[in-house]
Amino acid sequence: MKKKWIALFLVFAMLATALVGCQVTTGTETPGEGETTTGDAAAPAADLEGRETITMWFWGTEPYAQEAMKAALIDPYNASQDRYQLTVEYRPSVDSDMNTALAANQGPDIVYGSGPAFVMPLVEAGKLENMDKYSEQYGWKERLLEPYYESGTVQGSLYSVPNGISTMGVFYNKKVLADNGWEVPTTIEEMEKIMDEALAKGLYASVTGNKGWKPVNENYASVFLTHYAGPETVYKALKGEEKWENAKVKAAVEKSKEWWDKGYLAGKDYVNLNFSESLGLLADEKSPFFIGPTIAYQWAASYFTGDKTENFGFFPFPATAEVPNETYTLGAACTFSINGNVADDHKDEAAKIIDRMLQPEFTQIITTAWPGYWGTPLKDLTTIDTSEMGYLSTEFIETVKKVSAAVNEGNFGFYTNVFFPAATQQEFVNIEEVWYDTIDVDSYLQRIDKTFDEELQKGLVPPIPQPAF
Numbered sequence: 001m002k003k004k005w006i007a008l009f010l011v012f013a014m015l016a017t018a019l020v021g022c023q024v025t026t027g028t029e030t031p032g033e034g035e036t037t038t039g040d041a042a043a044p045a046a047d048l049e050g051r052e053t054i055t056m057w058f059w060g061t062e063p064y065a066q067e068a069m070k071a072a073l074i075d076p077y078n079a080s081q082d083r084y085q086l087t088v089e090y091r092p093s094v095d096s097d098m099n100t101a102l103a104a105n106q107g108p109d110i111v112y113g114s115g116p117a118f119v120m121p122l123v124e125a126g127k128l129e130n131m132d133k134y135s136e137q138y139g140w141k142e143r144l145l146e147p148y149y150e151s152g153t154v155q156g157s158l159y160s161v162p163n164g165i166s167t168m169g170v171f172y173n174k175k176v177l178a179d180n181g182w183e184v185p186t187t188i189e190e191m192e193k194i195m196d197e198a199l200a201k202g203l204y205a206s207v208t209g210n211k212g213w214k215p216v217n218e219n220y221a222s223v224f225l226t227h228y229a230g231p232e233t234v235y236k237a238l239k240g241e242e243k244w245e246n247a248k249v250k251a252a253v254e255k256s257k258e259w260w261d262k263g264y265l266a267g268k269d270y271v272n273l274n275f276s277e278s279l280g281l282l283a284d285e286k287s288p289f290f291i292g293p294t295i296a297y298q299w300a301a302s303y304f305t306g307d308k309t310e311n312f313g314f315f316p317f318p319a320t321a322e323v324p325n326e327t328y329t330l331g332a333a334c335t336f337s338i339n340g341n342v343a344d345d346h347k348d349e350a351a352k353i354i355d356r357m358l359q360p361e362f363t364q365i366i367t368t369a370w371p372g373y374w375g376t377p378l379k380d381l382t383t384i385d386t387s388e389m390g391y392l393s394t395e396f397i398e399t400v401k402k403v404s405a406a407v408n409e410g411n412f413g414f415y416t417n418v419f420f421p422a423a424t425q426q427e428f429v430n431i432e433e434v435w436y437d438t439i440d441v442d443s444y445l446q447r448i449d450k451t452f453d454e455e456l457q458k459g460l461v462p463p464i465p466q467p468a469f
Contacts, residue, residue, distance in 0.1 A: 109339055151419065163358065367397060
């Protein structure tokens with residue numbers, strides 16, 4: 001135990017050194033389209049010459065996050081042995097790059113994915129390693145929340161490990177609420193009343209948008225499915241036990257359109273805002289709310305600075321008549337798998353590195369510098385110490401703990417990019433067709449049924465954990 005905490009202290013020291021002078025950014029310094037950066041600097045105490053390279057591809061995140069990854073994962077792994085070195089490549093087009101490489105039986109040792117729905121076709125094509133033996137070796141099934149673990153299985157075997165709890169909720173500006181005499185809403189009616197009053201005052205009802213990234217639409221499709229159709233209805237539809245064209249799903253889609261028509265989703269600026277700009281407006285007191293995924297914590301630090309820092313808050317999506325309990329839409333920031341076409345010793349090392357990312361120590365270290373992304377879906381988060389974390393990192397960990405507790409109770413719904421097969425997921429990205437009145441709700445749901453039935457027959461629906469009914 002003493003050696004373990006000495007090692008943890010040394011990693012903290014490396015992290016602090018690496019992050020001196022670094023500030024959180026919002027993507028302006030991210031590599032451009034097609035550019036790739038490599039996080040393979042030598043570990044301070046390791047001579048990497050002559051070592052074999054273990055490769056991992058990751059999305060093209062900001063420099064501060066790359067430094068955090070180097071200090072929390074790359075350097076400690078490289079310093080832990082003398083045969084291999086870990087190299088992480090940051091690719092803005094990682095999903096398409098990965099599909100192309102794996103199709104040619106190439107690609108990195110550790111396969112990054114944007115969710116279990118991304119993984120399913122790769123499993124069907126035989127491109128990923130069955131990780132059952134590694135799960136047994138490292139105890140992953142016992143360590144991870146059951147619904148998350150199940151989401152990475154195909155026909156009972158593990159092929160991907162979700163890492164990074166992500167859920168939809170409501171970020172808010174505490175000062176805006178206080179200045180206007182508004183309380184944090186606990187019901188949807190209370191929240192809608194605040195949004196109406198905000199619009200009357202010349203504020204945004206909420207700030208959000210899909211500028212540059214149309215799949216933002218599915219965030220709102222997912223949250224309305226969870227809180228208006230309800231987890232039971234969505235579960236039955238995903239299992240093929242009920243059609244998508246049913247009264248409850250219709251009510252959820254109609255509610256999303258109602259919000260769109262009322263201007264609750266940033267009004268006409270929905271198409272002109274991305275998450276960074278939305279958080280900037282929230283920090284500048286232009287709106288009470290930003291309805292979005294918890295990964296947005298990672299960008300908030302660029303705007304909620306100085307005396308604004310503690311104006312930033314988060315609450316779960318409010319209770320509705322259909323879903324009165326605190327319930328979260330179950331999402332994942334990413335998944336990790338093992339390339340089935342690499343050498344066996346590289347597979348073993350890839351599993352060892354993935355296991356490092358599933359430890360509470362890793363979550364604690366990296367979240368200190370990079371809040372919002374690495375909410376590892378652990379059953380036990382009690383060992384994560386937030387006493388040395390900043391405000392946003394602490395708030396993020398506390399949010400993850402609440403989500404974890406709710407998931408343990410079965411109070412969860414389904415994020416489309418995690419549990420829906422790819423073509424059906426895309427149909428929910430296309431929910432804006434309903435918002436823009438280019439298709440009526442019934443025709444839209446009939447189209448979803450047709451798409452989903454085809455994917456269900458092909459076995460492309462990921463495993464669906466059962467929520468509490």
